[in-house]
Amino acid sequence: MEHTFFFQEREWTGTGEYVDGTGAKIPFGGTARTVHTEDLWFHEGRMTLSPPGGPPMTFENRCEIVPFREGKGETAWTSRNPSLGLLTGRFVIANEAILSFCSSENGVFTGYEVFVQLDGVTYGNWGTLFRGNERLSSWSLRLRCA
Secondary structure, rough: OOOOOOOOOOOEEEEEEEEEOOEEEEEEEEEEEEOOOOOOOOEEEEEEEOHHHHOEEEEEEEEOOOOOOOOOOOOEEEEOOOOOOEEEEEEEOOOOOOEEEEEEOOOEEEEEEEEEEEEEEEEEEEEEEEEEEEEEEEEEEEEEEO
């Protein structure tokens, strides 16, 4: 089965659980879409955390991906985050998984993420974000092609 996430222009919906640095578990949901141009792929996402007893919090992200070259199983990506600054990372194909790792421009933040293809329209996603040795957050979600 060939990967569809990032590789095809699609819209995705997702639901899952976000865990903050204190261990509090917060449900969240969101959408993502990928658009291809000749020079770059753009992956744009929006997620809304729904903490119990608190107002919803919405976050948006736009990732610029250098298209995978024919026969290559890895590529670079960048994203600008208002809280973290410029993030640079790599996507690496490992069979049914797409692995991702990144760091902030100042080296303070690092992140790790995996997207596992469950079928042609569904991916599982797990990730974590660190500031130095401190885990700031982790998440797990299910993404389905809209």
